[in-house]
Amino acid sequence: MVTETDSPLLTTPLNALHRELGAKMVTFAGYDMPVQYPLGVLKEHLHTREQAGLFDVSHMGQVVLRGDGVVEALEKLVPGELKALKEGRIRYSFFTNDQAGILDDLMIANRGDHLFLVVNAACKVQDIAHLTAGLPGIEVEYLGDDRGLLALQGPTAAAVLARFVPEVATMPFMSMVNASLKGIPVTIARSGYTGEDGYEIGIDGARTEDVARLLLAEPEVSAIGLGARDSLRLEAGLCLYGHDIDTTTTPVEAGLTWAISKRRREEGGYPGDAIVRRQLAEGAARYRVGIQPEGRAPAREHTEIQDASGQTVGEVTSGGFGPSANAPVAMGYVTAANAAVGTPLSLIVRGKALPAKVAALPFVPQRYYRG
Template sequence: MVPFAGYSMPVQYPQGLMAEHLHTRASAGLFDVSHMGQLRLVGPDAAAAFETLMPVDVIDLPVGKQRYGLLLTDEGTIIDDLMFFNRGSDIFVIVNGACKAGDIAHIQARIGQRCEVIPMPERGLLALQGPQAAAALARLVPGVEKLVFMSGGAFDWEGADLFITRSGYTGEDGFEISVHESRAEALARALLAQPEVKPIGLGARNSLRLEAGLCLYGNDIDTTTTPPEAALNWALQKVRRTGGARAGGFPGADKVLAQIDQPQTLARKRVGLIAKERVPVREPAVLENMDGQAIGQVTSGLLSPTLNQPIALAYVQADYAQPGTELFAIVRGKPVPMTVAPTPFVPTRYYRG
């Protein structure tokens, strides 16, 4: 157990990180992610108000669907990444644990006069991830198997109201389950009683998300990085980028849209790296070119349990960002050869129906 964001969090259970990681890839792993922040935005103007804070399409998100979003500073850098869901009656938002107090204050200050911003500290959050997650959860909550990736709905388990989305941060099929704190432990124990399910700690959560090529806030994105630098242009829908009444209008829009339109102006870019030698490369290792000049830095790195190869996310000077480019990570004073590689490192298996 370690302290994290005001919580005591499990890094690993007795099985250990490697076994937990491989179990999640093969079967189903249960993560307690109740440290994440949950909140509701309520009111007829909530979607339009929330859209002013992010470069993503909130207004046109259909009821019953979820989307990835980015809160930006006025300089166009990333305050936090988050998930939001259109429930019809409200917008349900999940933010990162270490950022939640600041995020909620930021949202309240910016749009609190246009909609109600209601934190939900009384809700726990469980993530069930892996190829057997649907079979295990459907025994307790029939009907969840009908959900597809980035959809969700309200369900009941033994009188407890659950809000379940088919999503997660491992690259696998899976679910995130919002449950009242008074029923969270009972639900977790009921899930762990299923033959496919084992408890998984923060260590494997990190290695799973890194194999999926997903950013960790505070490591791979923060208030020094913009979405284009972080290779997150895919998260910015066209309606917010080009022409039309809803293009721009978010914090830092001029800078972010200029970087999208003129990618050659980017000084650095986030890339994936795979090592050619079996030497783990961890943050904050410096990256050098063939001539020994520093050209970047690793932001997340470890030995991939699935690939049995060292993998990393890093920022490099833009002219070194092409897949196939060879670099060297400096580990304990020695150069480790690495190659720029596309992400995800391990193919994702989201259930799209």
């Protein structure tokens, strides 16, 4: 295997625990991460949809922004509605460049005296540089590899976590609080990347394994690797940065305009705002869509997409087998003329044209907590 650099592998606070649990480890974004445990990707995926899965996402970047005017300053880098973001609430947004390409997607929480951000592991170094350069006078504090982040996801996640922290049971979706879990100070956000109800728990690195062991001791909870994390988010129709979105895709093309408020569409004030406004008014040339292959063969990333006449109209950006859908599922970009749900497409897999249709996303219903 060839890795991107010769730099030593980074590890999360749970590295020893992953090995103890028998995980198969892979390099992801420079980190030594569990791709699956002995349960296997298929059962890990189904377990998360039926019970609760615990994911180590400590490789992601946790960043605190402080300073006068931090909200106005960050709105210059992202199209998200931050001025109306109430204390304790979280917004999904993305950093854009001057061409309205997406530099990274992220979560932004209003924590009262500061903003709290979670960014992708593979982008965090450049994101921190981007924040530092783009937010003069604002303190950018990377919580670093000393901070752990665990995701507890699934229909029983709330019941499990409420045994330790009763107040989480009625937390709104996309909200965040400070709490104490068996005396360990944590941040708890009701959010995730599986389409299920669940939480993301920020913990001091030295206590992350303690929290993981407490949660894994609950009968509903299994450790879940990156393999199932990917199939869960794909079924939920969620973008993976570097695959479904990147610097060549705009928020309009990616179908993420729900994350840009009316005020921000009108006022702009973020990189690439004119392009987003124009694409909103005139339409984009291509769109991200769900793709449902008709047979059993999965269509993987980079699979060519053709229309009914055999013209190339796009490419798959994420594709595989959806264990809950019990069928192959994919996402990709197609020309605007082919983006309507139900449009017949062909997927070129191993030289053969396999029939498929544009499908509504998500492939499985999202089950976020709605009170």
